[in-house]
Amino acid sequence: xFSKKKNGGEGEKKAGLGTILKGVLYGMASHGNVxxxxxxxxxxxxxxxxxxxxxxLGIPVxxxxxxxxxxxxxxxxxxxxxxxxxxxxxxxxAIY
Amino acid sequence: xxxxxxxxxxxxxxxxIAFWGYGKWYDRTVWKPDPNRTxxxxxxxxxxxxxxxxxxxxxxxxxxxxAALGPILGPFIALNYGWAPALAWxxxxxxxxxxxxxxxxxxxxxRNQGRSFGPITYEFTGAGGRSxxxxxxxxxxxxxSATFIQLIAxxxxxxxxxxxxxxxxxxxxxxxxxxxxxVKMGVGATTLIAFVLMIISFWLGTIPAFQWKLPFGAWNHxxxxxxxxxILWVASVLPLPTFIQPFNYVxxxxxxxAVIFILLGALLSPATGVTLAQPAWKGFTxxxxxxxxxxxxAIACGSISGWHSLVGSSSTSKQLDIETxxxxxxxxxxxxxxxxxxxxxAAYMVLSPQQIADLKNSSVGAWVFGATxxxxxxxxxDAALRVFYGTVLVIYAITxxxxxxxxxxxxxxxxxxxxxxxxxxxxxxxxxxxxxxxAVSGTWNNIWLYFxxxxxxxxxxxxxxxxxxxxxxxxxxxYTLIPATFMIVTTLSALLFQTWVFLQAAMAGPKATKVxxxxxxAAPAVANALDWVSVLIGLALFVLxxxxxxxxxxxxxxxxxxxxxxxxTVSGDD
Numbered sequence: 001x002f003s004k005k006k007n008g009g010e011g012e013k014k015a016g017l018g019t020i021l022k023g024v025l026y027g028m029a030s031h032g033n034v035x036x037x038x039x040x041x042x043x044x045x046x047x048x049x050x051x052x053x054x055x056x057l058g059i060p061v062x063x064x065x066x067x068x069x070x071x072x073x074x075x076x077x078x079x080x081x082x083x084x085x086x087x088x089x090x091x092x093x094a095i096y
Numbered sequence: 097x098x099x100x101x102x103x104x105x106x107x108x109x110x111x112x113i114a115f116w117g118y119g120k121w122y123d124r125t126v127w128k129p130d131p132n133r134t135x136x137x138x139x140x141x142x143x144x145x146x147x148x149x150x151x152x153x154x155x156x157x158x159x160x161x162x163a164a165l166g167p168i169l170g171p172f173i174a175l176n177y178g179w180a181p182a183l184a185w186x187x188x189x190x191x192x193x194x195x196x197x198x199x200x201x202x203x204x205x206x207r208n209q210g211r212s213f214g215p216i217t218y219e220f221t222g223a224g225g226r227s228x229x230x231x232x233x234x235x236x237x238x239x240x241s242a243t244f245i246q247l248i249a250x251x252x253x254x255x256x257x258x259x260x261x262x263x264x265x266x267x268x269x270x271x272x273x274x275x276x277x278x279v280k281m282g283v284g285a286t287t288l289i290a291f292v293l294m295i296i297s298f299w300l301g302t303i304p305a306f307q308w309k310l311p312f313g314a315w316n317h318x319x320x321x322x323x324x325x326x327i328l329w330v331a332s333v334l335p336l337p338t339f340i341q342p343f344n345y346v347x348x349x350x351x352x353x354a355v356i357f358i359l360l361g362a363l364l365s366p367a368t369g370v371t372l373a374q375p376a377w378k379g380f381t382x383x384x385x386x387x388x389x390x391x392x393x394a395i396a397c398g399s400i401s402g403w404h405s406l407v408g409s410s411s412t413s414k415q416l417d418i419e420t421x422x423x424x425x426x427x428x429x430x431x432x433x434x435x436x437x438x439x440x441x442a443a444y445m446v447l448s449p450q451q452i453a454d455l456k457n458s459s460v461g462a463w464v465f466g467a468t469x470x471x472x473x474x475x476x477x478d479a480a481l482r483v484f485y486g487t488v489l490v491i492y493a494i495t496x497x498x499x500x501x502x503x504x505x506x507x508x509x510x511x512x513x514x515x516x517x518x519x520x521x522x523x524x525x526x527x528x529x530x531x532x533x534x535a536v537s538g539t540w541n542n543i544w545l546y547f548x549x550x551x552x553x554x555x556x557x558x559x560x561x562x563x564x565x566x567x568x569x570x571x572x573x574x575y576t577l578i579p580a581t582f583m584i585v586t587t588l589s590a591l592l593f594q595t596w597v598f599l600q601a602a603m604a605g606p607k608a609t610k611v612x613x614x615x616x617x618a619a620p621a622v623a624n625a626l627d628w629v630s631v632l633i634g635l636a637l638f639v640l641x642x643x644x645x646x647x648x649x650x651x652x653x654x655x656x657x658x659x660x661x662x663x664x665t666v667s668g669d670d
Contacts, residue, residue, distance in 0.1 A: 020152050027156025029348045030283075031149070033341045035411070040336065042144045080142050087140075090214030091230065091510045095410040095503055 042084065049074065049081045057085075098372055099365035100442035100470070107187055107438045111431040114191045119427050122196070126571050127203050129419035136210025137415050146210060146414045151421035158412050158429040160348065162198075162404045163355075164496045165247065165489065166397030166551070167437035172444055172459035173394035173544060176382035179374050179445050181391060186441065189392075189399025190434035193579040197555050199426035200562035200576060201405035205413035206422065207569075208663055212410045213561065220564050220660070221647040228647065229557075230511065232640040235633060236402075236550045237504045241531030243547045244497040245328075248490050249320035249535065251460045256309050257301040257479075258486040259320075264297025265350075265491060266327070269343030277337050290346045298350075301483040314614035318536045324494075325528040331498035332505060332524050340498050347491040354467070354488040355436055361470030362442040368473050373448035384545065385597070389590040393548035398437025400583065402554020404430060443467045460489055501527055534633075537611040537626045542594065546634065549591040553641045556583030560648035567655035568662065577652070584645050588638060595634030602627035 015023070052070045054061040056078075123129060140146040149157075174182035201213070208216055218226040252259045272290050275281040300306045310316040331339045361368070380387050384394065397403065408426055416422055443466030444452075455461035468481040476484070501524060508523035516522055534543060559580035566573040601610045606620030609627055616623050654660045 015150075015152065023150050023152030024156040027153035027158075028160040028352065029156075029345060031153055031157040032161065033345055035145075036336050036341055038144045083140065084142055084144065088211070088215055090212055091233075091507050092212040092214035092406060093410055094506045095212075095406050095499075 045077065046081070046085065049077065053078070099370065100362040100372065100445060101365045103183060103442060103445075104359065104362045104435070104438060107435060110187045110191055111434060114195060115427055115431055118191070119195065119199075119423060122575060123423055126566065126575060127200075127422075128571075129203070129422060131418045131420045133419055135206055135416050135419060136413065137417060140210065140414075145411075148417040149415040151417065151424055154412055154415060154421065154425045155428050158198075158407065158425050159432050160352075161407045161411075162397065162401065162429060163433050163436055164397065165244065165492050166401060166403075166548075167395070167433055168440045168463060168489070168492070169247070169459045169544070170395040170398050170548065171437060171441040172462060173384050174391045175374060175441075175444050176378065176384050177380070177387045177391055178377035179372070179441065180376040181387060182395060182441055183438075185391060185395055186398050186434060186437045189395070190431055193555075193559075193583065194400040194434065195427035195430040196576055196579060197400055197559050197562070198404045198408055198430040199423055201408040201558055202413045202416065202422045202426040203419075204562050204565045205409035206416060206419060207565065210414045213406060213558065216409070216561055216565075220561060220651045220655075221644075225644065225647045225651075228640055228643045230507065232550070232554070232637070232644060234504075234507055234511065235637050235640065236554060237500055237507065237527070238530050238534070239543065239547045239550055239633070239637075240500050241497060241504070241527065242534035243543050244493040244500070245321050245324050245528075245531050246535035246543060247460060248324045248493050248497075249317050250458065251486055251490055252320045252323075253310075253317050254458060254461050255464070255482060255486045257303075257307040257483045258490055259308055260306040261297045261301030261483055261487040262490045262494070264300060265294055265346060265487065266343060266494075268293040268297065269346045270339065272346055273338055273342030276342065291349070294346060294350060298480070298484055298487065301487065302477075302480050318614075321532055321535050325532050327494070328497055328501050328528055329524055331494075332501040332527075333520060340495075340502070343498070344495050347495050350484070351488050351491055351495075354485055355439065357471045357474065358439045358443060358467050359435065361467070361473070362439055364473065365442075365446075365470065368470075370446050370470055370472075372445045373451070374445045375449075385590075385593055389586040389593065390545060392586045393545060393552050393590040395437060396544075396548040396551050397433060398440075399434070400430075400552060400555045402551050402556075402558055405555065405558035443470055446470060460486070463489065533626070534630075537615050537623065542597065542610055542630070545590065545594045546630075546637065549587050549594060550637050550641075552583055553587035553591065553637070556580050556587055557641075557644050557648060559583060560645070560652065564648065564651050564655045564660075565663070567652055568660050573652075573656075584641075588641055588645070591634055591638045591641065595631055595638060598627055598630040598634060602631055 050057075050059065051061050052067050052074055055064060055067065135148070137146050137148040141148075171182050171186070174185065204216065205211060208219075214226055214229065217229050252262075268290050271293065272286050275286045275289065276283070310319050312319050331343070334340075361370070365371075382390075384390050392399075412425060416425065440463060443463055445466075446469050447462055447466050451465065452462050455465060464482050464485045467485045468478055471481060472478075474481065504527035505520060505523045508527065509518045512518035512523070517526065559576050563573045563576045563580055566576065598610060601608045602624060606624045609616055609620070609623040610630065611623035611626050615626075651660070
């Protein structure tokens, strides 16, 4: 349901009526729920990353030995985690 | 012109011109969206808040997020001046102001790295501006909550069957949540079960044994309001997937079915023989006050709404695939909501003044009876249709109000920091107690006009933020400056007028109180004190609004003179 286009514009095909209706229905009924579920997962992942890699932010929660054992599994998430944690957040971001 | 059909047709033509004519021209002249320019959804993709989504999905999401009770119940107060001015404002407000704000809010956010209005206000007007906005939003949330709690309580009081139906749908939501998240049942099967449970809920609502009436006489309304507050409390403190999420999901189906029914009813009116029964013009003044400014705030979200700009800049802008999608999503959703306002106006217009008087001038009662009359061709009894439409109103109110109560919690945490007032249960209690007191004591029109005033003022301020951005990047800003100024002047005047109404009542003593029964007779001193509270709320909204207006006009001056720095460009920008 999410867009497959990289950056729209050229090569964009006109959607059929079925695709449009499906998209609109999904948007009205479920998109908010899906994004809310994603945010819930994000908060849980933040917690996990803080516990395992907290020393990256100067908060050693878990002894470095265990952090190092988990590191290979956490590496793919480090970049997006740092991006989300350090992103400017405001009360007006929390409406939906 | 004696059936609602013509008005829906006229609005469809006007909105078509607004979207494809004025809208496209404005787009080419002012925003110049570029499909090859990288949007925040691609720039900051994290798969959670920033990710590209199809414009059809976003249109559905934006429309569902902005369409609530404002456009449904607002036209009732506007009917005090006759249907002609109400119709004119719904069409012209959408045409020249409403969609410009929704679309502009999304575009401003996109051109400022997908940031929401809080940080944008900070950048344009400084820390003072952001604090003022925060304070204004706190009062705004109190007023929204009071309005919606009062509406639900009023409806349960008038149509007792709808309480059981609502309860049934709440239980359906909770069951659906458990089936989806705990049992891991598929969406299709869960939805089917939800449909069956909802039909049973509506059916039970029509059975006399389930049409529960409270035994407290004059205090019934206050007690219903307490029950509403209790439900909202549960909704606010429980995890999202347990209550709000599944409830919103199951509520979507009856809520939008009702809108489709009414629109079809208006379009089929020449065949069904339903005609207009309200006068086109009643006069410049009414019990709600003079037509200007009061009518322009009464039709809350039907012409323009500040809530839309918060939604557009908070989430939609972060998921827009390409810039050219902003127009169908932002402008399209607003114009569609204009249609909802129009359908609601049609529902009121087919009832005669005598029929409305028989319903004790209740807007919720009038909407339900009007909608039932418009859709008599459906194969259901009048009683069943009344329970259906009534419950739909309650559903609209609860889904929005549950989110508003949660949002209050988050804003409280921001404002009160480490203080006990920021604690989850304490802030929820306060966030429901104040609106409950207002809902129980205030008269319907007065609270609604505060709600409309603050909501439309927020829209005016959002238009000013859009104008500042346009002036800063040397794009034509006059097309948003004029609507912004009109909205700010109109809404501040409306808030001042309404405050003056409460002040007169407060100064005249308990006999002239605006507080309704039974509090009015049972505790006159308390009623008088509550009039003063209403004065203070009105003054607070007015002062905060004036301060925001001054700060935004000063910022606009800096933007025009070139004293404001250009927005930060990121890779992929021009």
